[in-house]
Amino acid sequence: SSWSDDQIWNLKRGGHDYRKLYAAYKAASEHNGRPTVILAKTIKGWTLGSHFEARNSTHQMKKMTIEDLIGFRDRLEIPVKDEAIDAKLPPYFHPGKDSPEYQYMMERRRELGGFIPTRRKVSKALPQPKDVSYESVRRGSGQQEVATTMAFVRLLKDLLKDPDIGKRFVPIIPDEARTFGMDSLFPTLKIYSPHGQTYTSVDRELMLSYKEATDGVILHEGINEAGSVASFTAVGSSYSTHDEPMIPIYIFYSMFGFQRTGDAFWLAGDQLVRGFVIGATAGRTTLNGEGLQHEDGHSLLLASTNPAVVAYDPAFGYELGHIVKDGLRRMYGENSENVYYYLTVYNEPYMQPEEPKKLDVDGLLKGMYLLKKAPRWRSKRVQILASGVSVNWALKAQELLNKDFRIAADVWSVTSWNELRRDGLNVDRHNLLNPDKQIKAFVTKQLKGRRGPVIAVSDFMRSVQDQIAPWVEQDFYSLGTDGFGLSDTRGALRRHFKVDAESIVIAALHQLAQKDVISNRKVKKAIKKYQINDVTAADAGNTEGSG
Incomplete structure (x- = not known):
C-alpha cells in the first residue's frame, strides 16, 4: 500500500467520518419506497482522550485533567492557547459570527423555520365561559338519576357551545x-383524521x-x-410552543391513567402542561363488574405524587x-x-342535587x-368526611346514626384530600420557619x-x-x-x-366506645343488627352503569 503509518492511524471509524456520514445521509434521504437504516460504528467518549474513550467507566468520570483537555483541544483543532486552559474552569470557544461554521448554522436554522422549539412562559389569557355554561350542573337532575361522568359530559357539551372559548377544547x-x-x-364535533373518513362505519345507520x-x-x-397522553401533552403545551392556548380534555378509565402512563404524566408536568385529565369509571366498588383489572382505588394516591396535578374527587x-x-x-x-x-x-x-343556596364555594x-x-339537640x-360517590353512603349513615342510636353526625363533602394535604404541608413549612407566627391548616380550621371523632371514607384506599x-x-x-x-354487586x-x-x-360507634361515650355493647349490637360480616345481607344497590 502507498499509505503511511500515520495515514492508517488517522483513519476514523465510519461513525466519526463526516464525509461518510454525509454520504450515507444523502443516500438515505434520496431513497424512496422503503425505510433506510444507517449503521454507524462509533467509540463512546470519542475525542475525550485515552482516559475516557471506549471505557465502561465513562459515566463515572466527572472531570477532565489538564492533559485530557489539551488532548481534546488538539484532536479537534480548537484554537485555544495552553495558558488559557484551566482544569477547574476550561474556556469556552466561539468561532465568531463571521465564521463559516456560525454562518452555516444560522442558515440552516432560518431554513428550518427559526429557533424552535422555543418556550413562552406567558401566552394570551382566554375569555372565561359565561355562567350559562354551568347552569345544567348547578340545577341538578331532579328525579332523574345521573352519574357524575354523565354530568361532566353534559358540562363539556355546554362549554363547547361557548362562542368565545368553545373552539379551544x-x-x-x-x-x-x-x-x-x-x-x-x-x-357535531367529528373525530379528527388527516385523511378524512376512508371507510363505511358499521354503525352508519345510527344517529350517533x-x-x-x-x-x-x-x-x-x-x-x-x-x-393519548402524548396528545394531551402536545395540546396542553400549545400555549407555549405555538402561542395558542388549547384546552385538552383527556378522559379515560381511571385505572389506566396514572398507573399505566404515570411517567408520561410526570413529563406533562415537567413540560408545564395545562388542561384537564378525567378519571372516569372511578372507585374500587363503583366499576363493579370488571374485577381487579379495572377497579381503581388508588389513582388519587398516584396523582398526589405529581407536584403539577390538582386532584379532585367530586x-x-x-x-x-x-x-372546572x-x-x-x-x-x-x-x-x-x-x-x-x-x-x-x-x-x-x-x-344530582341542586346547588345549595349558601354553598361554601371557597371550602x-x-x-x-x-x-x-346534624340535629343540634x-x-x-x-x-363524617366523605368524597365522591361515598358522600351518599355518609348521608345514609347520618340517618342510621340518628334513627337507630340517637347520635348526631355532620356530613362533610371532601372534594380534595390531596389539596387538603398540600395545604397542611404548606402550613407545616410556614410554622417551621416562623415560630412566632403559627397558623392552622384549612382542615383544622x-x-x-x-x-366527636372524625370518620373519613371514600371509594379509594x-x-x-x-x-x-x-x-x-x-x-x-x-x-x-x-x-x-x-x-x-356494588x-x-x-x-x-x-x-x-x-x-x-x-x-363511628367504635370510636365513641373508645372514649367511653357509649358502651362496647352498642357496637356489638350494631354489628349483629346490620349483619356487617355478611356481604349477602347488604343491599345490592344501583346496578345501572356497572362494568
Whole structure:
C-alpha cells in the first residue's frame, strides 16, 4: 500500500467520518419506497482522550485533567492557547459570527423555520365561559338519576357551545367513547383524521355513528393510552410552543391513567402542561363488574405524587362545575398557573342535587365544606368526611346514626384530600420557619369546635383519606377499599371492604366506645343488627352503569 503509518492511524471509524456520514445521509434521504437504516460504528467518549474513550467507566468520570483537555483541544483543532486552559474552569470557544461554521448554522436554522422549539412562559389569557355554561350542573337532575361522568359530559357539551372559548377544547379519548356517553359529540364535533373518513362505519345507520373528518375536533386514539397522553401533552403545551392556548380534555378509565402512563404524566408536568385529565369509571366498588383489572382505588394516591396535578374527587355535578370553572381561571385566565387538573368521576347513577343556596364555594375549592349539619339537640356527635360517590353512603349513615342510636353526625363533602394535604404541608413549612407566627391548616380550621371523632371514607384506599390525619385534632379513623378489586354487586363490594353506610355507623360507634361515650355493647349490637360480616345481607344497590 502507498499509505503511511500515520495515514492508517488517522483513519476514523465510519461513525466519526463526516464525509461518510454525509454520504450515507444523502443516500438515505434520496431513497424512496422503503425505510433506510444507517449503521454507524462509533467509540463512546470519542475525542475525550485515552482516559475516557471506549471505557465502561465513562459515566463515572466527572472531570477532565489538564492533559485530557489539551488532548481534546488538539484532536479537534480548537484554537485555544495552553495558558488559557484551566482544569477547574476550561474556556469556552466561539468561532465568531463571521465564521463559516456560525454562518452555516444560522442558515440552516432560518431554513428550518427559526429557533424552535422555543418556550413562552406567558401566552394570551382566554375569555372565561359565561355562567350559562354551568347552569345544567348547578340545577341538578331532579328525579332523574345521573352519574357524575354523565354530568361532566353534559358540562363539556355546554362549554363547547361557548362562542368565545368553545373552539379551544380538544376532547381526547383513548378507548370507549360510548362508555362515557361521548358518542353524542360525534355528529357535531367529528373525530379528527388527516385523511378524512376512508371507510363505511358499521354503525352508519345510527344517529350517533362514527364520523371522521379532516376538520374533526375529537382525538379518538383507540386503545392507546401512551399516544393519548402524548396528545394531551402536545395540546396542553400549545400555549407555549405555538402561542395558542388549547384546552385538552383527556378522559379515560381511571385505572389506566396514572398507573399505566404515570411517567408520561410526570413529563406533562415537567413540560408545564395545562388542561384537564378525567378519571372516569372511578372507585374500587363503583366499576363493579370488571374485577381487579379495572377497579381503581388508588389513582388519587398516584396523582398526589405529581407536584403539577390538582386532584379532585367530586360527589355532585355542581361541585364539578365550580372546580372546572376555577380550573379554567387558574390555567387560562390572567396570571395563569403551570398546573393541570385530575378529576375522578363515577359511572353510578344517582340523583344530582341542586346547588345549595349558601354553598361554601371557597371550602369546596380548597378541599372540604359542610354538606349537611346534624340535629343540634343530640349530645353524642361524630363528623363524617366523605368524597365522591361515598358522600351518599355518609348521608345514609347520618340517618342510621340518628334513627337507630340517637347520635348526631355532620356530613362533610371532601372534594380534595390531596389539596387538603398540600395545604397542611404548606402550613407545616410556614410554622417551621416562623415560630412566632403559627397558623392552622384549612382542615383544622374547618373542624374547629366540631365535637366527636372524625370518620373519613371514600371509594379509594385508606391512604387517600389518611393524607389529612396529621392536621385533624379530633380522633381520626379512616375506611377505604384496600386490596384488589372484585366482581359482585356494588352493595356486596362495599360491605366486603367495610365502606358502606352500615360500616360507617360501626366505625363511628367504635370510636365513641373508645372514649367511653357509649358502651362496647352498642357496637356489638350494631354489628349483629346490620349483619356487617355478611356481604349477602347488604343491599345490592344501583346496578345501572356497572362494568
